[in-house]
Amino acid sequence: MAETPSHDNPQQHIYTDFASLVAQDDAAIDLAHAALLIAKLAYPDLDICHHQAQLDALARRVRGILGLSTAQPTPHNAPLELDPEDLLQALNQVLFEEEHFTGNVGDYNNPDNSYLNRVLEEHSGIPITLSLLYMEVARRAGLRLEGVGLPFHFVIRCQLGEETMYIDAFHQGQLLSQHECLEMVRRIAHRPLKLNRHWFKPVSSKQLLGRILNNLKRIYLDRDAYESGLAIYNLILLLQPQSAPDRRARGLLHLHLKHYGRALHDLNAYREMAPEAEDRYEILNYIKIIRQTIAMLN
Structure with missing residues (x-):
């Protein structure tokens, strides 16, 4: 979980x-x-x-x-x-x-x-x-x-x-x-x-809830309603904690909102979940930038 x-x-x-x-x-x-x-x-x-x-x-x-x-x-x-x-x-x-x-x-x-x-x-x-x-x-x-x-x-x-x-x-x-x-x-x-x-094929209860949440996620991000979108991502990751794409997306959303500690946590988790992802070097660069930002803020 x-x-x-x-x-x-x-x-x-x-x-x-x-x-x-x-x-x-x-x-x-x-x-x-x-x-x-x-x-x-x-x-x-x-x-x-x-x-x-x-x-x-x-x-x-x-x-x-x-x-x-x-x-x-x-x-x-x-x-x-x-x-x-x-x-x-x-x-x-x-x-x-x-x-x-x-x-x-x-x-x-x-x-x-x-x-x-x-x-x-x-x-x-x-x-x-x-x-x-x-x-x-x-x-x-x-x-x-x-x-x-x-x-x-x-x-x-x-x-x-x-x-x-x-x-x-x-x-x-x-x-x-x-x-x-x-x-x-x-x-x-x-x-x-x-x-x-x-x-x-009938959907499971979790799949049905996931479809509702994905609808809301899309609507809020299309409207640049990032805080509302973040709340939906939190539920998505409670529903499907092993979803690497959603972990990555939430990390980048945290970064956009300048939640640097939480962005770092999610992007590091994404690296562990998808170590061979095509965007792994891009994510490493984000992590480097976040760490430098946190160091300057401290």
């Missing part, structure tokens, strides 16, 4: 909680809780319990439509006999017909689209956060679904009888076949693409 960042005291509890959460077995990770911890970096007053309760309430409405107990399912009361298609229809009714959740096409790169609290408040988001919302409400209603990280888009995999279908939460729960998913990816890419069956 990477060290938990300690230099930013107001955010320390977020890093600590996130590190504890993602240290669990992947299947045990509470995705909604983890996503709300990510959002808490931008919204320090966020009440995680309040937003978890919103998800619970949506699931109760779904179960109510089907005439099921509105208690949250447990291994003892989960509706094992329920037709998944009926549950999907009830999910779509609550989330899209009644609550009007929709893809934020007009302001796609707004970082709020990646924060689950804001998705719940604004009823809009990007494919991955709307998929996360859909999966978390479905899980609370009694159906476990899997996320699929297609190129340029995120969908949900569901087994309907002998047929595997894909749910597009960004487009009001539209059901797609594998071929229709490929056609959608081709339209988004504006070029012909060959089918890669690996695209349709």
